[in-house]
Amino acid sequence: MNDETSRELYDRALSVLPGGVNSAVRAAIEPYPFFVQKGDGGHIIDADGNRHIDWVMGLGPLLLGHDLPESVRAAIQRKASEGPMYGMPTEIEIDLAEFVVRHVPSVEKIRFVNSGTEATVSAVRLARGTTGRNKIVVMQGGYHGAQESTLVEGDHEHAKPSSAGIPQSFAQHTIPVPFNDEEAMAEVFEAHGEDIAAVLTEPILGNYGIVYPEEGYHEFLREVTREHGALLIFDEVITGFRVGGLGCAQSEFGITPDLTTFGKIVGGGFPVGAIGGRAELIEQFAPSGDVFQAGTFSGHPVTMAAGLETLQFAAENDVYAHVNGLGSELREGLTEIVADQAPNYTVTGTDSMFKVIFTREGPGAGSLEEQCNDGCRQRPTCPRYDSCPKTGADVKAAETDRWRRIFWGQMKEQGVVLSQNQFECQFVSYAHTDEDVEQTLEAYKHAV
Numbered sequence: 001m002n003d004e005t006s007r008e009l010y011d012r013a014l015s016v017l018p019g020g021v022n023s024a025v026r027a028a029i030e031p032y033p034f035f036v037q038k039g040d041g042g043h044i045i046d047a048d049g050n051r052h053i054d055w056v057m058g059l060g061p062l063l064l065g066h067d068l069p070e071s072v073r074a075a076i077q078r079k080a081s082e083g084p085m086y087g088m089p090t091e092i093e094i095d096l097a098e099f100v101v102r103h104v105p106s107v108e109k110i111r112f113v114n115s116g117t118e119a120t121v122s123a124v125r126l127a128r129g130t131t132g133r134n135k136i137v138v139m140q141g142g143y144h145g146a147q148e149s150t151l152v153e154g155d156h157e158h159a160k161p162s163s164a165g166i167p168q169s170f171a172q173h174t175i176p177v178p179f180n181d182e183e184a185m186a187e188v189f190e191a192h193g194e195d196i197a198a199v200l201t202e203p204i205l206g207n208y209g210i211v212y213p214e215e216g217y218h219e220f221l222r223e224v225t226r227e228h229g230a231l232l233i234f235d236e237v238i239t240g241f242r243v244g245g246l247g248c249a250q251s252e253f254g255i256t257p258d259l260t261t262f263g264k265i266v267g268g269g270f271p272v273g274a275i276g277g278r279a280e281l282i283e284q285f286a287p288s289g290d291v292f293q294a295g296t297f298s299g300h301p302v303t304m305a306a307g308l309e310t311l312q313f314a315a316e317n318d319v320y321a322h323v324n325g326l327g328s329e330l331r332e333g334l335t336e337i338v339a340d341q342a343p344n345y346t347v348t349g350t351d352s353m354f355k356v357i358f359t360r361e362g363p364g365a366g367s368l369e370e371q372c373n374d375g376c377r378q379r380p381t382c383p384r385y386d387s388c389p390k391t392g393a394d395v396k397a398a399e400t401d402r403w404r405r406i407f408w409g410q411m412k413e414q415g416v417v418l419s420q421n422q423f424e425c426q427f428v429s430y431a432h433t434d435e436d437v438e439q440t441l442e443a444y445k446h447a448v
């Protein structure tokens, strides 16, 4: 595959962009990332004209794929042509807010911002502002964007910033615990219950391999936060309008969080974030409340139109049946391939999310008949239960170098583009086809 143009572009990029990119993970591909010229349905065409099946899908936002349906495209073009933005309210902001409020039961009011990062920053500030407490509990391996309060690593006794440039004083207020570990969470609440403003978690770890919650874990989080007067914040930036359809992951799990952060799909492919929740909480944002929050571009008309039309299209068409059906086909096919060729590996994902984690420990000898065959669901009766990842640390302990440096390239050579490392999730879009799935499974067969 010729990639001369990508190499030349990366050469130019390195002179003017740090690491040659505008977001760190994009440079994970070695020796250099390929540059995208344009999208085409479920595929992308790179700068050298090569076509690839694209399972990255913008790292989450592109529920409908690269070619937007006419209704979405027309709405975007109309808004853009009327003038990009005003710094004054527009009707379309209410329309999208009403849509989200109608479909996500925990959301009575919502504030739109411009990125998932901005959403989690604001949600944490709101939690601190409304509870009068400082500490937040996060999951090891969880991701909430590039923000000071959550770029923290370590455990509840030794938390430290995971990036240069963040004062240790931020880490003092953040308590990382392992996902799926009720005991660790109970201990943290026992020690700091009075000071904890919120537990902030993705309902499914989507930025760290895809880790599904164990049965009862979210119920436990709901209970322990309520008991101690802390908020439960679901970061649904990935899972929102992807898992559980228009009701989001919280409806799939039957949990009512106090606050929810959104991003990605809710902007229909344009920069977006949002914080939703009970009216009395969201009203604590300025100007109705004391928690300052503002943004020149917030509620951007083009983004609002793209998000609304995308979700409306999903409501009126078989979008979720299609993407979840292909997701199942992929996960079931991968489960067979893995059982055959690499029984240590774990197939994860749900709905339209999928990933193969190169776990080192497998189920051992014996029958795999009872295994989770549509992505790991943490079923205690699954023969893989003892070896499937339950925490971020379990995912990190997998063969991440083999995944990124060997496997990724072997898939790319076969015309299949997966996310840039083992941690980032992969997504099915409405534009993907059965043929894309078959071709992808064939490629896995050769590369695994």
Ligand SMILES: *Cc1c(COP(=O)(O)O)cnc(C)c1O
Residues within 6 Å of the ligand: 114, 115, 116, 117, 118, 120, 143, 144, 145, 146, 202, 206, 207, 235, 236, 237, 238, 263, 264, 272, 273
């Ligand atoms: C992508 C993501 C974010 C950050 O969103 P940005 O728009 O990249 O700032 C936050 N939380 C989760 C769960 C995400 O997947």
